[in-house]
Amino acid sequence: MRADRLVSLVLLLRQRGQLTADVLATELEVSTRTVLRDIEALSAAGVPVYAERGRHGGFALLPGFRTELTGLNHDEALALLTAGSGRGEQVFGLSSALASAMRKVVDALPESHRTTASEAAQRILVDPETDLLSRRLITKEVPDATMLEVRRAVLAGHKLRVLYAATGQEPQWRTVDPIGLVTVRDRGYLLARRSGEDRTYRLSRMQAAEELPEPAERPNQVDLDRIWRDRSAQFLADGHLTVHVRVNPARREDLLNAAVAVRAETPDPDGCLRLELTFQDAWHAEWSLWQLGPNAEALHPQSLRTALHKRATAMAARYESTVGDVT
Structure with a gap:
């Protein structure tokens, strides 16, 4: 101690x-x-x-004094090496820097920890690129030059020009005041302000960027976690559809992967789950629940139940004849 x-x-x-x-x-x-x-x-x-x-x-x-990392114990060294195996650094273009830093950490470790920590880290895997269903997680790469300019502007507190392609729009140059960078499930976001309004930009939609010499208009101290929670809540409140669903627990993950967000989850006495979910719109909710067939039931809103009933009725009518009747 x-x-x-x-x-x-x-x-x-x-x-x-x-x-x-x-x-x-x-x-x-x-x-x-x-x-x-x-x-x-x-x-x-x-x-x-x-x-x-x-x-x-x-x-x-005394100025210039340096010391080695001999104070790291085994678990601290393991934590550093394991954290370095995650893929979040790829989103911000820091993979090579992280690899270099990990080499320096390993080199500075006491001899007694170096081998054991490295071997232990090989037995812990963080965020692999493929899940148990063999679905490969796709991360859109941001050009290195673009990510470098974004990072510099964020850290230096300078204004930033970005060539940004919003959904369904042609790329346009925008000048923003960057606040911070956030990564969520291998998606990177720039939190910024533009003309005094809060803005959130997906890094994968940035085609080019340029750090400007002018200082950004932003607070000196920020709580990125709080800002992200506030913006997430605002995002869910703007034009999205809230749906109540009963689902077979075996298909829970499929439903969660399709939804924008989960607001609440409670078990039913019969073993099913009741979920309060957010979808982009009515079509998105209808499509997502249709994929699960009888394993999920929309409880609310009634308009969604009606849409699914019409779709099921039309499908049943299409296949009402026997296979032998098809010519």
């Missing part, structure tokens, strides 16, 4: 510069006296920690 705390103390000083004993104690969740003892232990071990006296004083490391 103490070895981990000493490493954390050094990393805090490296990353944040001069800190008081009280701040270090709060960050490390120990007493000030413990921090002072740890400082003494680091000094005795040759780590160049020095104290600045006075009202604005504190502890700091």
Whole structure:
């Protein structure tokens, strides 16, 4: 425990510069006296920690001091290597950078952890490209040059011009104020503002991009998780259809894959599931439920039940004659 705390103390000083004993104690969740003892232990071990006296004083490391990642334990190293096996970095064009970073992490690991962590990571697979039904997950690639410009603008806080092809429209240049990047199920999105209005752009629809020198009009601090939740809620509220369905649990995943979102899910006494789902429109809901045949039943709205009944009646009439009657 103490070895981990000493490493954390050094990393805090490296990353944040001069800190008081009280701040270090709060960050490390120990007493000030413990921090002072740890400082003494680091000094005795040759780590160049020095104290600045006075009202604005504190502890700091000599400029340029570096240390190896010898504080990583086995599980921490495994977590890093496993996280690096995910495919989210492909969406943002960071796969080569991640591979380089993982090599550096492995090289910096203590010898006792290097082999065991690497072997353990081979036994954990995150987000494979194919699921158990042999369906290949398709991720549309964003041109490297385009993704580089988008990333630079987001991180630098500059305005961004993008050649964007919205659904059913010809590509158009737009100038936006980028806020952040989000990846969901291998789809990448740019959260931005345009002319003061919130906008969400799918990265795969960007054909070109250019970082501009002008600063973006955006807050200095953002909560991307909250912003994404708010925009998702707004998206579901704009012109989508809410449907109540009973479904055979064996076909649940097929239905969820077809829907835009799941709002609620409860079991029925007979073993079926009741779902409240969101679809793009009435046609999308009708098509999705028709694929499941008798394994799903639309409960609401009545207009959807009527549409499915008409479709089923027409299909039954088409096949009413026997096979032998077909010429």
